Amino acid sequence: xxxxxxxxxxxxxxxxxxxxxxxxxxxxxxxxxxxxxxxxxxxxxxxxxxxxxxxxxxxxxxxxxxxxxxxxxxxxxxxxxxxxxxxxxxxxxxxxxxxxxxxxxxxxxxxxxxxxxxxxxxxxxxxxxxxxxxxxxxxxxxxxxxxxxxxxxxxxxxxxxxxxxxxxxxxx
Numbered sequence: 454x455x456x457x458x459x460x461x462x463x464x465x466x467x468x469x470x471x472x473x474x475x476x477x478x479x480x481x482x483x484x485x486x487x488x489x490x491x492x493x494x495x496x497x498x499x500x501x502x503x504x505x506x507x508x509x510x511x512x513x514x515x516x517x518x519x520x521x522x523x524x525x526x527x528x529x530x531x532x533x534x535x536x537x538x539x540x541x542x543x544x545x546x547x548x549x550x551x552x553x554x555x556x557x558x559x560x561x562x563x564x565x566x567x568x569x570x571x572x573x574x575x576x577x578x579x580x581x582x583x584x585x586x587x588x589x590x591x592x593x594x595x596x597x598x599x600x601x602x603x604x605x606x607x608x609x610x611x612x613x614x615x616x617x618x619x620x621x622x623x624x625x
Contacts (some may be wrong), residue, residue, distance in 0.1 A: 459462075460493075460623050461520060461621040462492060462493050462494050462495040463490075463494050463495070463594065463616050463620055464488075464494075464495045464497060465486070465494060465495070465496045465497070465592060465593070465594050465612070465616065466497050466499050466592070466593040466594075467479075467483065467496055467497065467499060467590055467591075467592055468496055468499045468500075468501040468577075468581045468586045468589055468590065468591040468592075468593070469498055469499065469500065469501060469533075469589050469590050470500075470501055470502050470503045470506055470509045470513075470589040471502070471509055471511055471512035471513060471516060471529065471532045471533060471536070471539070472502075472503075472506035472507075472508050472509040472539045472540055473503065473509070473589045473590070474504060474536050474537070474538050474591060475590055475601060476533055476589050476590045477533045477534065477536045479590040479608075480533045480534070482531060482609040482612070483496060485609060486609070486612065486613070486616070489613070490616060490620075492618060493500070493620060497553075497581070498516070498525075498529060499577045499581060500513040500516075500517075500573070500574045500577040500578060501577065501581045501586055501589050501591070502574065502578065502579055503588070503589060506540070507543075508539050508540065508543050508544060508546075508547075508592075511531075511544050511547060511565055512532055512539060513570075513574040513577075514564065514565055514568070514570040514571065514574055515528070515532075515547040515551070515561055515564070515565060516528055516529050516532065517564075517570035517573050517574065518560065518561045518564040518565075518569075518570060519551065519554075519556060519561070521564075521604065521615070522556050522557060522560070522561075524554050524555075524556055527554055527578055528550060528551065528554055528556065528576060531553070532547070532550055532556060535550070537618065543596070547561070547565070548561065548562060559596045584598065585598060586598070586600075587600070588600055588601075589601070592612050594609070594612070594615040594616060594619060594623060595615070595619060597615050599611055599612060599615075
């Protein structure tokens with residue numbers, strides 16, 4: 454590798470349930486992290502729909518279809534901003550949000566029916582369980598796991614400490 458090759462970004466896996474009110478509150482932290490670190494940080498959404506949130510599994514599949522259609526982040530953020538609405542109105546909200554963002558609503562609806570994104574959601578959930586994820590949001594940086602489902606208090610600061618440490622280690 455030459456000196457001019459930029460280092461790979463630090464990876465933050467965010468295990469999320471798109472119907473989770475704590476994940477909704479974590480959205481501001483995610484935005485702040487993106488702003489602070491820019492391209493030095495890659496934030497990967499990992500699906501971890503909780504059984505108690507009956508529309509979260511469908512929301513995860515819909516998010517994957519939005520990603521396929523090139524509008525994943527706006528769709529995910531729009532859903533997280535409306536977690537309470539999703540709990541009340543259910544799957545019709547998934548289509549409403551797609552319509553609002555100019556997605557192909559018929560294709561998203563078909564994806565929910567044919568289950569084309571089930572394997573991605575199931576694989577994320579299985580991997581999360583394997584590494585000890587039990588609630589959402591859960592942040593994983595390297596081998597460090599922070600459970601935001603227990604408390605959001607001071608969480609962003611702890612995440613930033615881990616990111617700063619990982620970035621410093623790469624500069625050595």
